[in-house]
Amino acid sequence: MRSNPSLPRTAGTAPWLGLSVLLLAGFVIIFDLFVVNVAIPSLQAGLGASFAQISFIIAGYELAFGALLITGGRLGDLFGRRRLFIIGMAGFTAASALCGLAPDAGFLVCARVLQGLAAALLFPQVYASIRVNFDGDDSRRAFGLLGMTLGLAAIAGQVLGGWLLQSDLFGQGWRSIFLINVPIGLFAVAAARCIPESRSPQPAQLDWPGMILVSVGLTLLLVPLIEGPEQHWPAWSLWMPAVALVVLARFRQQQERRRTAGLSPLVDMRLLGQRRFALGILLVLLIYSTSSSFFLCFALLTQSGLGLDPFSAGSIFAPASVGFVAASLAAPRWVARQGVTAIVTGSLLYAASIGLLIAQVHVAGAELQPIQLVPALIAVGVGQGLIMTPLLNLVLGFVDKAQAGMASGVVSTVQQLGAALGVAVVGILFRAALAGGDGAAANAARYAAAFVAGMSYNLAAALLISALLLMLTRTPRAAG
Known part of the structure; x- marks a missing residue:
């Protein structure tokens, strides 16, 4: 591990101990992206939250996170990445406490926005600190550990989050998924001294x-x-x-x-004038618009519709997360052999598995047994894993190295914007189907019909992704 030459490493700094603190922060941020989905029915019951408020609790975090990501990275370059890590983690911890103490749904929405803003200050420092403090094989090992940690956080958000809700620790119910961040955050702030300080010798101006x-x-x-x-x-x-x-x-x-x-602008608009990069950005927007929206539909179907407890619902979904992590790890080797064709194949698998899931729920209706969805859920996770990570690498490969940092910031922002947009669009379809259903129908049947309606967007988006990927393979490199 190396320190930024402009800021010598503090005596006694333990390089891999510093990495463990960075990984802990990355875990908590991604965990909070996923765990809220498991808690949606509990939040509705505990706070009397409307469907719109539930959507804001999810999308508000993602929108705030995405909007400040680029600026958060530049603040770290300017004032020091460890310093911004501490500020971001302290803010995230305080916002988590506010979420856990929220007296009503409106307060929770505001606290989630604050949590997303703090995450945007914190998360770029994780990547940047690893990038500037590790070399060669150590760098590959560190980023490999980060990828594994973020994947495990996605799984833990479903399973551990469900267990926390089901266990009702200290009688806190849904509040425990936020309050658990407080001791973890305080520990991370105290341990942040293990992270070597670094900043850019030529930081970009803030916009x-x-x-x-x-x-x-x-x-x-x-x-x-x-x-x-x-x-x-x-x-x-x-x-x-x-x-x-x-x-x-x-x-x-x-x-x-x-x-x-x-x-220095936040976004060099000439990037979006490059056809291949612009098409890639549209693909990123679409694929991430199907992620959080899918969790929203699944949580409402299994818990509000089928009556599963949070732990059971999270456990049924966990195989999809395992499939995603396994496919994400295998995808780079497959893409190296097959090129973009591998990503197209992954997108077709993703669309087919969503279609299968919709068909299963539509046919079974109120008689649906959730365990029957596991094979299709695994296929959905594998399809996502074969698209998401390779797609990001592909899109970033369309720009010159000199523009890689800005392009990465644009891609990261579009990821979060896509997730928030998907929640909004799918929420409209789900809510309309639920409200327009037969009032005499069983609750499970109504939620099954709403799931089919909401997921119809995801299916359409997945099919469009496949078509755009085929277009991308036929777009001359010179056009980008």
Whole structure:
């Protein structure tokens, strides 16, 4: 492990001990992305939360996380990555406490947004600290451990999260999934001294106006999709997306002005003018729009519809996460042999497995036995694993090395935006089917029908992903 030459390593620093603290932070952030899905029915019951509020609890975290990611990375470059790690972890811990103490759903939505903002300050420091402090084989080992940790966090979010809810530790119910972060966060803050400090010798300038414009624009775009159906599409929910497009157009102009003035923009818009990269970004948006939305539908079907407890529901879903991790580990070797064809094959498997899942739920209806879904769930996880990681590497390979850092920030932001967008769109379909169902039908039948309706978006997105990947393979490199 090496220290940034501008900041010598503190005496007595234990390199791999510092890595363990970074991995702990990465685990907690991804765990919190997944664990909330298991807790959705408990949150609805405990707080009397509406469907829109539940969607905001999920999407608010993801949107805040994505909107500040690029700025969070640059703050670390400027002020020191360990310092921003400590600030981010302290903020994440405080926000987790607020989530666990939330008196109502509105308070929890606000606390989740704060949690997402803190995560955006924290998460870039994990990747950056590993990148600048490890060399050669050590770097490959460190990033391999990070990938394994994030995969395990996804599984733990389902299984451990379900166990926490089912065990009802200290009588806290759903609050325990947030309060458990407090002792972990305090420990990570105290142990952060093991992480060598580093900062960029030539940090990029901060673009606060750009960050505000893009955050406002994305918020104005997503809020009507989540809240509009709840209020029967009032006038503001119809004109707000138009305002969002104006704000995002203003963001584009502002970014271009910064670039031509010799300042560093959040996003170099010339990147999006490269056809292959722009197409890749659309693919990232689509594939990640099917992730959190899928968890939302599954949790509501198995718990609210079929009456499973959180631990049982999480355990049934766990094989999908195992399939995802296994496929993610195998995908690089397969792509090395087969090229983009391997990703296309993964996308076709993903679409077919979603179609199979929808068909099973549609046919069985109220008689559905959740254990019967496990093979299809494994196939869904494998399909995702064969697409997601290779796709990110493919898209980042379309840009010059000099633009790799900015392109990575754009991709990371689009991941979170896609997840929030998917929750919003699928929420509209799920809620409409649930409200429009036969009132005399069994609860399980109503939720099965709503699951089919919500997942129809995921199936359409998966089929579009396959078509776009085929288009991408036929797009000349010169066009990018």
